[in-house]
Amino acid sequence: MKNIKHRHIAVFTSGGDSPGMNAALYGIVKKAEQSGIRLSGIRKGYEGLIDGDLVPLDAHKLQKMIHRGGTLLKTARSKRFLTLEGRQRALENLQKNDIDALIAIGGDGTFKGLLAFSEICDIPFIGIPGTIDNDISGTDYTLGFDSAVNTAIENIDKIRDTAESHNRIFLIEVMGRDSGYIAIHSGLCTGTDAILIPESGTDFMDLLDKIKNYHSEDAFLIVISEGDEIGAELVASKIKQINKDVDLRITRLGHVQRGGNPSALDRMLGIRLGVAAVDALLQGRENVMAGILNNQLHFTPFEEVVKQHQVTGEFQELLELFGK
CATH class of the missing domain: 3.40.50.450 (Rossmann fold)
Incomplete structure (x- = not known):
């Protein structure tokens, strides 16, 4: 050279x-x-x-x-x-x-x-x-990327505390317009019940199968990438159609994932x-x-x-x- x-x-x-x-x-x-x-x-x-x-x-x-x-x-x-x-x-x-x-x-x-x-x-x-x-x-x-995943994990762990106190379903939206790397890393590392990413065509159907058998005895956490083609609002509405009695919240972590040390x-x-x-x-x-x-x-x-x-x-x- x-x-x-x-x-x-x-x-x-x-x-x-x-x-x-x-x-x-x-x-x-x-x-x-x-x-x-x-x-x-x-x-x-x-x-x-x-x-x-x-x-x-x-x-x-x-x-x-x-x-x-x-x-x-x-x-x-x-x-x-x-x-x-x-x-x-x-x-x-x-x-x-x-x-x-x-x-x-x-x-x-x-x-x-x-x-x-x-x-x-x-x-x-x-x-x-x-x-x-x-x-x-x-x-x-x-x-x-690593910092953003750690930030997401820290926040998802905290959301689990309140979700389990009320036996709620939480939809947690993380960043990732075209790629689901933050969602899959943070979702797997916090033991969430479902992960929705842009690259998968079956993750939504797997989620709906799980929701059919959900009886509000535990928290249920879903991590969704912002670029997922379904979107958090539509996912929430579909869950309500299948199980109208669930207590559901949406949390968007947003730009907090870009900040911090x-x-x-x-x-x-x-x-x-x-x-x-x-x-x-x-x-x-x-x-x-x-x-x-x-x-x-x-x-x-x-x-x-x-x-x-x-x-x-x-x-x-x-x-x-x-x-x-």
């Missing part, structure tokens, strides 16, 4: 925030400083790239923030970057500031944006997967991927995402990354086993 000397790298966080982003920034800054590379942060994702909102990044400050959720650089979704005019303004800002490489921390939308940007911009891009949904190919786990796994993952992103640029890689497969660093082209990583194989078998 050839060695490339970069003078000025910029980094930004984009899309939904996820625990571990600050740890990734810390890894990037430490490696850039050790390599003698100037590093700038771009605030508010693609919006900041269009507006030229650049800030210096300090390793000492980030060292004290690796335990914090969210992102020091802020984040945003940018409609302007979807336009050619917006991408051209972003390119002008990179050129004006002599930036010769770009690192982006975000999800599949972030990497799709980099693919579009590469059509007019020829500097190398490196991606780091930051999304709690764990729905990106090319890595076993994405930044924030990152887990040890997410902190370490962020540091590893941050350092790996700078190393990749120094090795001459471009337009790839740094990930971890089988606990080894792995680089995947953006074209393959934007394919959805969904629950399959062993996890589907576990869902069928514990859903019966």
